[in-house]
Amino acid sequence: MSFTYVHYSTPSSLPSDYALLSRYAAENGIEEEPITPENIEAVEPSMHPDNDLLSPNAIPIPGSQSHSRRRSSFPTSYVTPFNPTTSALPDKSGFRSGPHPPSANENTPLLAPLVPRIAEDVDKIDPDSERLVDLLWEEIRILAKYTLPVFGTHLLEYSLVIASVVSIGHLSTTALAASTLGSMTASVTGFSIIQGLASTLDTMLPSAWTSSQPQLVGLWSQRMAVVMLFALVPIILIWFSSESILLFLKQEPEVAHLAAIYLKYSVIGLPAYAFNSISRRYFQSQGLFTVPTRVILCVAPINALLNYVLVWGPEPIRLGFIGAPIATAISFNLISLASIIYGVYFVPRTSWHPLSRKCFTSLGVLVQLGLAGVGQTASEWWSWELVGLAASLLGPVALAGQSVLLVSASSTFQAPFALSVATSVRIGNLLGEENAKRAAYAAKGSVLMSVAIGLAWSAMFMVFRRSWAYIFNDDPSVVKLVASILPIVSLFQVFDGLGAVTGGILRAMGKQFTGALLNLSAYYIIGIPFGLWLAFKRDMSLHGLWIGLTVSLVYAATVGVWICLSTDWDREVQKVRERLESDKHAAMRQDIEAII
Template identity: 25%
Template sequence: MDDSTQPLLTTKAKDKHHETKTPPSTTAVFTAAAPDMDPITSPKEFLKQFVFESKMLWYLAGPAIFSFVSKYSLGAVTQIFAGHFSTIDLAAVSVENSLIAGFSFGLMLGMGSALETLCGQAVGAGKVDMLGIYMQRSWVILFSMTFPLCFIYIFAGTILKLIGQTTQISEAAGTFALWMIPQLFAYALNFPVAKFLQAQSKVIVIAVISGVAMVLHPVFSWLLMVKFGWGLVGAAVVLNGSWWFIVVAQLGYVFSGKCGVAWNGFSFEAFRNLWGFFRLSMASAVMLCLETWYFMALILFAGYLENAEVSVDAFSICMNILGWTIMVSFGMNVAISVRISNELGATHPRTARFSLVVAVITSVFVGLLLALVLILSRDKYPAFFTNDTEVADLVRDLTPLLALCVVINNVQPVLSGVAIGAGWQTVVAYVNITCYYLFGIPVGLILGYKINLGVKGIWCGMMSGTILQTCVLLVMIYKTNWNTEASLAEDRIRNWGGGQEVSETNIENI
């Protein structure tokens, strides 16, 4: 590794072939030049390594959680202000955020996640100069996807009518979607640069920028929507502006030279090997979108039950709570993805495997803690969301399922993060299709409709799909030869560096 790249990783980097048997340093910053960890031979050594690895994970997960919450809050704040104008304005913003923008967000985030594999492993191998090429390649792919996605925004009103929304809500949401097209292009720039920075453990920068956006967003929302009376136009201007502020600030940091040799300017190398890169990006998108759409289907199926309004309202409250808790698991997803890809890139199979163990144990503990809070407050928290006693009673009855779902959904994203870090996106996409859509949904529909268990049956059936998927991923991880994965990481870095053509065999390995 060139000396100029060392400040990007740690100030205490050692020679890669050094024989020191202790952890490379006490810093939480990844050390590419350190040796792989020794086998653990005692409980004391396990605890010592556990504490050290926890520092590494939370250094990444903490700012990532804050960033996810900040960005998640932008749409929520806009909905709150829209609700002060009319129910139609609130419905328009809510529907556009959850369906139109939500679909595009999931697809773009998934495609951008390909960089978590490639950039993370390149950093681990000390090939930091490749990161800029990868990011530019991802920009090319994501921008090419924005143009077909624009048609969803343009014809949003018609699409919403076709899926059963009322004419009034569809037309209002369709108009708002047209104003939100600039946000789509912000997504295309944001996710690649965010993954580019995450791979280098520059998560504090992302958190600070997201935090500033979260503070400014309600101020400008009040100014334009309330003070100037712009209504939905003001909502669109501020929401677009907040996302573009995040993008421009992150790009300003990258272009300022703070990333060293990771950014060497624009290059025509970004247009090489685009087909293989597109395949990996689409595999990442399918893997993540299948998980997101699976839980969106819960509310859709609840709408076909008897007393659908109560079922949908109760489900929406549960999903809202689940959404906030998932922000924690998303942060751990980012952390373990970066850790796995960094360590595999550095040819540290034992460290990669131990990082997975620590992440799973930590996520189970956090999930159990959140579930306990829900169980203890089950008689009180529904009142914060609804005054309808029937809805509140159903939410109370669903709380044990919600608590179990919180635990499962704190572990499952960690396993997905391992898959992204190791480059298993294509395999996991097939696993998701089988477990979620060929098993979970049919079981949920049978329990909910045929056996007449209603909303609980639908949720239990679909949770069985999540549990099956989690078990399959655990088996895959248990059977994984991490030495082989480390050697595959070297192949990925060599083939995706832009200097060679990628053979069909190596593409299949990716």
Template identity: 30%
Template sequence: MSPADDPQAREPASSGTPSISESTSEGGKHITPKDTLGLGSGLIPASLTLGFDSSSLATPTESLLDPYVGGEVEEGLSSGRRGIRGADGPHTETDPLLDSHSSVPHGGRGEVVHIHPERDLTGVWSWPEGLKQLTALARLASPIMVASGIQNLNSIVGIVILGHMGTLELAVATLALTIYSFSAIAPLLGLLTALDTLCSQASTGSRRPGMPGIYLQRCLLLCYLSFIPAIIMWWNVRPILTYLRMDTEVVNLTAYYIRFLIPQTFVACTFEAIKKFYIAQGLHRPIAVIQITCTLVGLLFFYILAVAPVTSVGIVGIPLANFCSYSLNLGVAIYWHQTRGRKIGWAGFSWEATKGWGRVARLAVPGAFMVSTEVVTFDLLTLAMSYVGTTALAAQSIFMITIQGVTLILMSLGVVTANRVGNFLGLAMPHRARLVAWTGLGSGIACGLLMAIGLVVVRNHWGAIFNNDKQVQLIVATVIPLLSLLIVSQALSLLCTNILRGQGRPQIVAVINLIVYYVIVIPAGAVSLFYFKLGIVSLWMSLLAGVWLSALSVLYVVLRSDWDEEVVKCRHRLAHDHRRYLRESPELLSGSEAE
């Protein structure tokens, strides 16, 4: 049946929305709406199509498309073109991602999405499809997981070197890194979470192949501007620490050390943004190989700048070595993308990146609050342990290392899930997006349960791996059952948070975290510790209750998701930038589309 004979395609067209064959005029220029992701059926208003041709959509990469439509990826190494072999023969990058009689809802809740069954699912759970998505998630998340683990070597090596320098140097670095964590790195990483939504959806759903690069530039500019207050504070941190009546020697050395973290932060932020840019477009393996190789090579900088007697510059050699390591990662990542990566998703630097910050900020600012609330809560928890005693603080360091490792695994899976959800929404495939969400959520909970059970099994020996103090080992063995429950809730919370991030709804998570952590967890922990004198277990029980409340809250939001509506929101988000692009490039309206 042709689109013209399809009653579902005719009905909206008769209500005032132009069909594929009809034309409209805008600004005195003649526009012929074309089919974009099946939007020409009329179920999406013409304002969301804007005459964009699906044949010129950004070309997804091999790992991006592979499990999406259940086809076999064909890659022409000589021509650099990719296609998908579906049930009706090979498709190339110039074919529409959805057939012309496909459709997505035009904005009302509860409307049925009609999408070609060869491209999207029917809404019914399919075990073969579920296993396919599970395999894809494992394949895509594993290199990111390994790369992130290798990157943590920088932190471990830095702490070991500082520990051998002396107690004063280690104390200074700990204080400086605490300030660095809550005042810079947590907010900046939170701002960058906007790319999980924008780049993933634009890489598959945008008319413009270079739109992910525009989003990358906007987000980086926002991060650079947001970092300015932290720079001012770091440059004048000495009077702040003096006011807090800290040791004079520690204050002076910390004020000197923290200034060297400024260039490291700039480069680290830029590299993390480019890493998200890679992942959103399915370039998981290249960025993982780059990160692993450059990080291992970058360990030489630590020896040269902080260990070797001839070239060592003392305590500041650690941030300088980190700066060199991140710079190496960043340089190789940019070089690979501009040469071997065919500049996928990138159309060069553009003044357009200085405009349209509103949509980026609406995703980035809640992301900053979302990450910062958790980081500040755990920092305050560690600070509170210092009031309990040295033994409790030593046990807390073991717990934090454990949580860091668990979070590393879960975040790798969560980031891949968020980007694949965004990719499918960009492709106008709500059922596949939902399938990926549930598959990722189930995988995350399973991983959390396995790690929690394993931790309980070795609870009597876990503390001995890190510390020889019997009292510390006893505290670790006592708290590990609570820590195991926290790991399960953390798995649920992280995966649900990333699903909502892929949808473009981080505001909900930010509000939930602000209420749970600042209204419930921190006050309850303070009262139980300082008023009732219940000790370390009370702090962990307060944190456990808060994380479970947060996890169940975001799970409820995910369960209530209207995936059809999320496709419409995605189209609105992309169409906003399309309209600006056409206004600033009027020659496109006359049909002379320049690549």
């Protein structure tokens, strides 16, 4: 991200801190020792999570004599341990689940930073003094407040894709099939991978925002942009080679050719799509949930107009089939541009880190968590595409019914998915504040909310099951088929939502690998093989495929809820503390090398 934010100074910068502490030491009669390569290793080793600043893996400092030696004149006894309050300004009502700082006196230095955070009045109350029911209800209200704008964001973004399908759908059946194939290929080979990588920021950003180093929000966003830049290269190569790949997969030549054209023009918006997946989390981690909603709300009507003009407009500017992917690509770029403008002129600069070579450090952490995130996110996307492919082998009625059911289930999924995003942010913020008890109740509240949302969708499908398919298709055989399967879809609404929310909780804790294993086992070991067996061996057709999906969702939701509700949240707080200290330690080493 290219915001021109100024550096937010925190105690992680050794030169500036040493200047302040030296001045303080001089005023208080503490003997000072000049900084040299021989004594600079005396920085407090306890700041490293392993209690060893110069561990075997650390970068050695030239000229150092003893890694265990401390500089006796460094006035560490005057540095008050960081202990953030839960309000924008420290006050007597501030609370943190960790140890409270000593009372301020005339010897207390003015070095404690004011920690920016998502201000929630209930966080000022000690959770030990509240009733458990009150804690749970407060977290549910906060999550509901966070979820609504996120839900709007996803619905509006979904409209960008729908507008493209609608505009092409009236050209010809072949054009619609090609756009569908191109869109499916883009999701499998590109969008799902980008979202999986970006899910790492659900772990990094919220806890960084409420920590002592809020500028890490900007730094981790920059690092993810670097990772995305490298990830886009193979995706673009695949999209430009898509025609030969689709022909190898036995797709019709004309459809494969048009789908490849669709993908080539979609590349125009691919970098912007990756940028938007980062910028959205950048804003949401700071509690600015409405910013992405406002941006897409402005772009959505422009996207609809572009689709009409470029596909069906006047002859001089009408492009036909290629107009739809171009319109969507332009819209993605407009979202990126609007996000940058909004970030530069309307968002406080507290979280931004100036562009530097630090954005090329710690990329291994992002890649490791990102690959696990791809396994968690993409495996679920791919499983639904695989079920759709299996449905195409069952005949046109089954395929039409599958399309109706898939669109319906995908639409209702947006609500629990928005809740999962809100849950990731809320729990991440609480972990950054070291408020383990409220993090536990936020997790419990999100699970209860997910059940309530799922029950509401289930009731809707059951009430309208006999007429639901008429929204999409008038064929009586398709309507009858959809009506017979909707009770199954109704059943798994609760478990689909629980799976989404527990996935968000796992991302907040940095357990993407656990989520990936859970999804892979649920879909590819249990659900899909069972569904294929029912569909083709037991002649249950489309019913069998959806029963298999339901089994996988029940398994994933049950195990996910058990993992999340049995979590040791004090341990999760400690993990966040260690990660932040590790990053702070790395920054200090770079500053030390710069001095030498």
